[in-house]
Amino acid sequence: DADVTQTPRNRITKTGKRIMLECSQTKGHDRMYWYRQDPGLGLRLIYYSFDVKDINKGEISDGYSVSRQAQAKFSLSLESAIPNQTALYFCATSDYYSNEQFFGPGTRLTVL
Amino acid sequence: DQQVKQNSPSLSVQEGRISILNCDYTNSMFDYFLWYKKYPAEGPTFLISISSIKDKNEDGRFTVFLNKSAKHLSLHIVPSQPGDSAVYFCAASEAGTASKLTFGTGTRLQVTL
Numbered sequence: 001d002a003d004v005t006q007t008p009r010n011r012i013t014k015t016g017k018r019i020m021l022e023c024s025q026t027k028g029h030d031r032m033y034w035y036r037q038d039p040g041l042g043l044r045l046i047y048y049s050f051d052v053k054d055i056n057k058g059e060i061s062d063g064y065s066v067s068r069q070a071q072a073k074f075s076l077s078l079e080s081a082i083p084n085q086t087a088l089y090f091c092a093t094s095d096y097y098s099n100e101q102f103f104g105p106g107t108r109l110t111v112l
Numbered sequence: 113d114q115q116v117k118q119n120s121p122s123l124s125v126q127e128g129r130i131s132i133l134n135c136d137y138t139n140s141m142f143d144y145f146l147w148y149k150k151y152p153a154e155g156p157t158f159l160i161s162i163s164s165i166k167d168k169n170e171d172g173r174f175t176v177f178l179n180k181s182a183k184h185l186s187l188h189i190v191p192s193q194p195g196d197s198a199v200y201f202c203a204a205s206e207a208g209t210a211s212k213l214t215f216g217t218g219t220r221l222q223v224t225l
Contacts, residue, residue, distance in 0.1 A: 106154070
């Protein structure tokens, strides 16, 4: 079984809809991250959480919110989706002692 | 402002030859660097890393070189194999920011037969 899972894997939605992307991990890591990938822009950090009570904005947090429901779960929400939020979204985890992050398989989101 | 830059969007190398992927950075506070490999429809996977106190780190066919004065690092793959065809991302973390990473834009490597 995968250590970091993301649901859904693909989602098509319409402008103005609320969307939630979910991430779960079995690695026992405290730290979790959400990134988006756009062609030619690499991966950009949206939000990160170093423990259940710690939430931090990343480079591009506008239009997004997150919830850390438990050590193993970190959800990303788009309150009112817009077309330029069409992208590939990745969740990642890491432990306290390492810079290495472990990524989920990604969610491809299309906003029409 | 792109703090980590990979200026070559793509690279094609023949099987058995050396692949050299380059990465430049502008933030002098970066002290740890990583390379990730990404196949289509999968998440990035960690490949190799290097601390700023070193100038070289080797793991099998993969070697990362760091030139701090030039703010440049490179990934060498020798010999290149068809299974190495993927997108490679360079990433960096800043001293004191724990594991928060800044990624480059990626280089697509194609290893041809």
